[in-house]
Amino acid sequence: MVPSLAGATQDEVRRANLSLVLRLLHRDGPLSRSAIGTTSGLNRSTVGGLVTELVDLGLVVERAGVGRGVGRPSLVVEPVSSSAVVLALDVRVDRTVAALVGLGGEVFTRVERQHVDALGDPGRIVREVAEIGREVLSSAPTGAVWVGTGVGVPGIVRAEDGLVRQAPNLGWTDIPFAQLLGGALGSGARGVQVRNDADLGALAEHLRGAAQTVDSLIFLAGDVGIGGGVIIDGQALVGAGGYGGEVGHVRVNPTGRPCRCGAVGCWETEVGAEALVASARSHGLDVVTAIDVIELATSGDGVALQVVQDVATWLGVGLVNLLHVLNPQAVVLGGHLAAVYGAARGRVTEQLALALPAAREQVEVAPAALGSDAVLVGAAEIAFEPLLNDPVGLLNDLSADVLVSAAR
């Protein structure tokens, strides 16, 4: 209940305002000084001072904008994408995707590589991830400062120190991933932010994807498991230990199938990719992936369509539960769930109609706009957070050992 202005001094206010302006430019791209003023609520002279400070830090430049008539063209403030870069990593069950992303969101490099040994020793995966990370970092523009590393993993993560508590599909329990990767990258644990992949997907879809216009959303990462990322009133719902949004284990069917987690009838046993494939096979279909089943269904196979419709019904049942608890404005469907929705939307809608009107009338259900890069984009965003929160403090703190040059 204590507001965040608690004991704010003038210095703190200035720091917060500097953060605000840099965050705006990072998210929205080039803006005129007056647009910055309008969006931030800061007055002209304050904006001027803050822009000058950001220019001095090398994070933004001012250049002539495209004029809309005669006279002097107005100045536009633009983030310098090569001034500060982050390493973004999406560690999946079978592969790692890595990207070097600049301030403002520009992707300089993107590399995708299969794990040599998917369920092996976590130390081995750390070494593989660090190797691809260093490779990506070596492509950084000259002079770029490496300001952080963000990682998404398919598991339950303690955000404060990047401990992966449980990642059943990787076979990990209590792996200090941030610390291990920080060591392998030579950046120390400080700069490595690890999060649940679906939480990063939610952040990405909120900042740069299908849910930019809303403040409250649920992102569902459809894969073997069903991960959920929740943002309420613009803030990630992380929960007491950073474990909120484990929606795959909401029990929707007490008489359903046993789940890997030990319980029965968890949502992911009804709508996960494996459930879809297993159900299709039990009906005699020759399929390997969830997408195979959905393609069959959309190309007119009646049996496949029935299988997909059943999954769509359970997708709707689980969504209704989430709408009642969270009352979001948007549900963004990732992975195969987007395809299930596309192929059997009517069944989802049928279930949503059973929700209390107040809970369903304001919600939009939409497929993810960033496709399979949502987690990667979210990883970059979380890595930029320390810079966006306190640009002066972070740049002062960074010593030579975390400059990109040192990683080469």
Next chain:
Amino acid sequence: MVPSLAGATQDEVRRANLSLVLRLLHRDGPLSRSAIGTTSGLNRSTVGGLVTELVDLGLVVERAGVGRGVGRPSLVVEPVSSSAVVLALDVRVDRTVAALVGLGGEVFTRVERQHVDALGDPGRIVREVAEIGREVLSSAPTGAVWVGTGVGVPGIVRAEDGLVRQAPNLGWTDIPFAQLLGGALGSGARGVQVRNDADLGALAEHLRGAAQTVDSLIFLAGDVGIGGGVIIDGQALVGAGGYGGEVGHVRVNPTGRPCRCGAVGCWETEVGAEALVASARSHGLDVVTAIDVIELATSGDGVALQVVQDVATWLGVGLVNLLHVLNPQAVVLGGHLAAVYGAARGRVTEQLALALPAAREQVEVAPAALGSDAVLVGAAEIAFEPLLNDPVGLLNDLSADVLVSAAR
């Protein structure tokens, strides 16, 4: 993503700090200046200036504290409970409970009265509620300023304007309750804050009850329906339209009973007070209320115990779902759910053991500390919010028509 310091001026900072200090005193009671400094992070001279301002406003006094040795006793800053009062109302299905509450939480008057006609015309209930409200206000101490009115109702409420969207057990749909009550009280709609009863219960248990030491909690109001109030990271989870926490309609049993809402197997059809009574009667027990059943169970009736244990199992099933989505630090059980937990805790624990360890290991389940007054206490807190947010602004704004004297 925009921080709350956006464009803060020095004036705004001072206002926020004044709010912070008043909020502390309201919540924690008398504090020394140095304790205020420690808790707020404000320095000595800032605290001194703010305390002086609050003394000038008549909201606090400084008096000699109890000395801990020789020498001059230290000064203690104390909220003046008779300086500002609120009208708190808990509108239940069968009755209204009203209280006059002073700054700091002192209850001056508490009145409880049955509705003449429970499911009648909402206009009639508004008149009854206004009448009991005026009666309570007339007991206000001389000079007290009536700063607001808070109301809890068993329904889905749009917080911004106090429209009751759906209150099935009152038979209401889209009733502009804040506006109607404001009119009947002669205070205008401005001063009337209406909220879902469970949301207020959560607020009250968080500020003054069983969940003071945590930041994330779920409060379950056990009655005919099961209302839920959720607080995450110290903020109420209100959702897109203020309808979050409708946990009674999370579907736990697709093959269960039909619910009043039109769906099947909603949580409240398994653990609501009516479900408990109906189940007991179907087993031949002669009971009227949920508490009757639980008393039979605890006094050794094996049939009643079985009925309560079944409800406890479903209580556990639903809790597991909420833990996975919200990952709270505490679950506070109100109404008969507290008694069910007391009588058959083992069954709840058995279900909780099926949750993912990360979701369950940090959570405490506890009965409500404020008992049946939780909603009333929450209503008072929400009514004090405008004063606590901006004491100077609110007291300046208040004109003669909202002074207590005018309500007499």
